[in-house]
Amino acid sequence: MNITRRKFAQLMGAASVAAAVPYSIRAQSKPSVVVVGGGAGGATAARLIAKDSDGALDVTLVQDTPTYTSCFFSNLYLGGFRDFDSITHSYDDLANNYGINVVTGLATAVDRDARTVTMADGASVGYDRLVIAPGIDFKFDSVPGYSEADAEIAPHAWKGGSQTTLLKEKLDALEDGQNIIMVPPPNPYRCPPGPYERVSMMAHLLKSKGFTNSTITVLDVKPKFSKQGLFQAGWEKYYPGMVEWIAPEVHGGIINVDAKAGTVETDLDTFEGALLNIIPGQTAGDIAHAAGLTDDSGFCPIDATSMRSTVDENIFVVGDACIAGHMPKSGFSANSQGKVAAMNVRADLLKSKVFPAKFSNTCWSLIATEDGVKVGAQYEPIDGKITAIEESKFLSKGDESAQDRLATSMEADGWYNAMTSAMFK
């Protein structure tokens, strides 16, 4: 129960939320909402739907793992700025504070006619409204020679959890003189600046161990990348000679990755690394495909005013799995979309008010100790597409003071705490 909300309601002299629910709905059995995926989008939506409906809805959150390890700030874990526990979160508060029925298990199918979600163990859960927020799955064959099994040797660490710790172990085990090769993913993928923040954090770790002979080679498949100028200036400043970014027109394309041999063959040369970080192309989480919600792009088309699937009016899709127009695939975006979906789910089932959708995103990246940069914008639905408001776009400048960079890095810490509270508290 949220005291501050109640207090606000009293102070405003308005009717409480529960009283606003039509009697007929309360008298019958409660409408039910199922949310698949307890990450940035799904946990936000489940929490808000339950919190703002004050017990008038049955809310079930289906999440395959008992805890959630965020990808956001996992690079800071690699760099030694955070420990694993600080990026891992429990679902207990969602169950205890809001009565959300948290089901630990994998959802494998959706019967859209019967309105049920089927679990891997055969159980099924019925819904009146379904929120799909499974994040991404990988297109392993987008990288020649790489496979799902190879991810145990050459981790992608682009999903939180065991992959994150595997990459950390391999990184920590490197000795001076051993090299890292990264192959970043093709567009579209989650967290556009993420691979390059990771390069910065891996370089920071090597530098802080006093390594002078190890290098990080980035064999990109894209000709340019997010915050490129800021990252490259940072690498030059803090890690001179350590990081080499090679554009596809220079290496000529990835021909083969041999995870066991630790090699990446390109037109230009065969690169060898003691640690390969291979990040394949991405598509909406499997369950979105299984439910028939994706289009040819591999992601889910939505109505930009509500986050409702254009395929099925009883289903909403938020986060990395949806086609969010100009918004990047980020935790911040997923959280922002989750709020809009939550408002519309409640309106569908409880006739609560709907306001015009507003979306927001900021992505912070840490380049080195106390040196943070950010990029962001505000968004609104225009002609069916989530569209960036041109004047609202911002990006850190190359000539900012050290103090500005420190302030930005601290803002990111504040955001992480606020954001994970908006998901889990």
Added chain:
Amino acid sequence: MSLIKTMLLFSALFLGMSSLVADELGDRLEKIMAVPVDQDYAEYLAEGCSSCHQSEQGTGTPVIEGMAKQRIIISLLLYQNGSRINAAMKSIASSLGDEEIASLAEYFSQMAESE
């Protein structure tokens, strides 16, 4: 001239604004203070702030719960007109109209800081 407006004029001049700009700001403040607030709209808008503003004191982002309504309004107006500089807050504040600012300021000012 109201007390708030006088105080604003002083702080604006302190920030190096021309008295003309400060006067405009004062007029907007008084106008926004008078805008009626819809509770549900305020709560909806406030969700957009809670992804950065924590309810407990921490690093980076200030706690805005429990802040005086005038202060919240003035801060948002100062981010809008560039007198107070933070790229993220400027981007956010610039997307807010008078009704939004009034609703958010009312909402957060009614919150007790430590709850």
